[in-house]
Amino acid sequence: MRGIGILETRKARSLREDQTRAEALLWRALRGRGLGGFKFVRQEPIGPYFADFVCRDQMLIVEIDGATHSTDLELRHDARRSEILIDRGYRIVRFGNDDIYRNLDGVLETILAKLGG
Numbered sequence: 001m002r003g004i005g006i007l008e009t010r011k012a013r014s015l016r017e018d019q020t021r022a023e024a025l026l027w028r029a030l031r032g033r034g035l036g037g038f039k040f041v042r043q044e045p046i047g048p049y050f051a052d053f054v055c056r057d058q059m060l061i062v063e064i065d066g067a068t069h070s071t072d073l074e075l076r077h078d079a080r081r082s083e084i085l086i087d088r089g090y091r092i093v094r095f096g097n098d099d100i101y102r103n104l105d106g107v108l109e110t111i112l113a114k115l116g117g
Contacts, residue, residue: 019043022064022100023052029108030062036112046088049081054090058115061085063094 019027023042030040030053044054053062065078082092093114095107
């Protein structure tokens with residue numbers, strides 16, 4: 001496994017600084033082992049992609065999808081991306097922005113269930 005280069009570090013930092021409102025809300029709940037004691041990181045470079053949130057110990061990626069994940073082309077891209085990440089041993093759970101805004105507690109329960117906690 002290769003180390004993270006300077007470009008990946010800069011891109012991850014930029015993505016963290018420019019997080020969406022939904023990402024900020026979820027991060028508030030996940031950070032500092034706030035969900036069941038599981039450690040999450042955000043904007044983790046994995047291969048050619050950046051995962052929104054990752055619990056490395058459990059190999060779980062949490063993706064937050066906004067309006068830019070709705071066209072056929074975007075859905076195909078997401079499916080290919082998921083396939084590559086799954087091939088690397090990750091499990092993926094996806095939520096829409098509206099899920100975060102309307103039912104954050106349910107989202108957290110779902111994530112915790114995926115973590116086995």
